[in-house]
Amino acid sequence: MLKLNVKDETSRLRAxxxxxxxxxxxIPTIEEAYDPxxxxxxxxxxxxKEExxxxxxxxxxxxxxxxDVKVFRPEVIANCNQIFSRDIAFVIDDVFIKSNILPDREKELEAIQYVIDEIAxxxxxxPPKEVHIxxxxxxxxxxxxxxxxYKGEDYPDHITARTNMNGVAFLKELFPHKTVKEFDLVKSKTEARDNALHLDCCFQPVGNDKGIVYKGGFxxxxxxxxxxxxxxxxxxxxxxxxxxxxxxxxxxxxxKDVVVSERNFTRLNTWLKAQDFIVEAIPYAEIAKQEGLLRCSTLPLIRD
Structure with a gap:
């Protein structure tokens, strides 16, 4: 059995x-694309390109x-984009929470069922269906x-708005001992430079007490x-x-001191190194074209 444990974004990853x-x-059609x-x-x-x-x-x-991290990969589904495993589920403490995702992505969850079967x-x-998260x-x-x-009244019209206030309330109920703080993000269906698709597109903690932030994303x-x-x-x-x-x-x-980053993030990587982080810089610029990057591609199961 997998004993899940994720309490933060930066502790030593095991699985x-x-x-x-x-x-x-x-290549999707314009109508099929999920983001600007x-x-x-x-x-x-x-x-x-796939290769x-x-x-x-x-x-x-x-x-x-x-x-030495244990890595699980989804079972491959023909003609399906399965890169962004962060969208389909997430772990808080020792609880595995399935996301209510866009309906045509349900099969992505089925592709990791063999992992879910290892969890109590x-x-x-x-979550109930009115909870988007x-x-x-x-x-x-x-x-x-x-x-x-996203707190705008036009929430239902935004394919880029993925988590609603019902989602926030759901987490408050599930984890009453934690402080659940929501952030109202900027969304755009037409301009990628003004679209914070998820919170990790404009903020993320690193190390013990540091973070990366984009002020204009809020x-x-x-x-x-x-x-x-x-x-x-x-x-x-x-x-x-x-x-x-x-x-x-x-x-x-x-x-706490190891960050995987895109090799072209010159300014960020220089700052990370100056803060004594080990930066594992890899090529990821092609995947970035789909408005997702390294965090989006991962679903952490166990951290120390």
């Missing part, structure tokens, strides 16, 4: 589900191997659960100020609108 780019399917960045690349003829994305994910898997059934939770919007920080949401300045007060101005690395677009906040921590 993870890493998505797969194999048999990714044809994918649309941009479909129109430009620069949508990523390039497989190479990038292999590079990520090699880093996990180097650090009492620890597997499926995805793992990219859920971030753990000790006694805090940070949750990205609809309410109070939400941004909350993070500044909690972490301290000097502990936050502020990224630009363009850096947010290239997913600079979507790195992934294997340990």
């Amino acid at each position: 993870v589900v890493l998505g797969t780019a194999k048999n990714n399917g044809p 960045k994918s649309v941009e690349h479909i129109l430009a003829g620069t949508y990523p 390039d994305m497989i190479k990038e994910m292999d590079a990520f898997a090699a880093v996990f191997e180097k650090y 059934p009492s620890k597997v939770v499926k 995805e793992g990219g919007d859920v971030m753990l920080w000790g006694d805090y659960i940070f949750v990205g949401t 609809r309410n300045i109070e939400d941004y100020n909350y993070l500044v007060d909690l972490f301290g101005e000097n502990n936050l690395f502020h990224i630009t609108r363009d850096e947010m677009y290239y997913m600079n906040s979507n790195v992934f921590s294997i340990d």
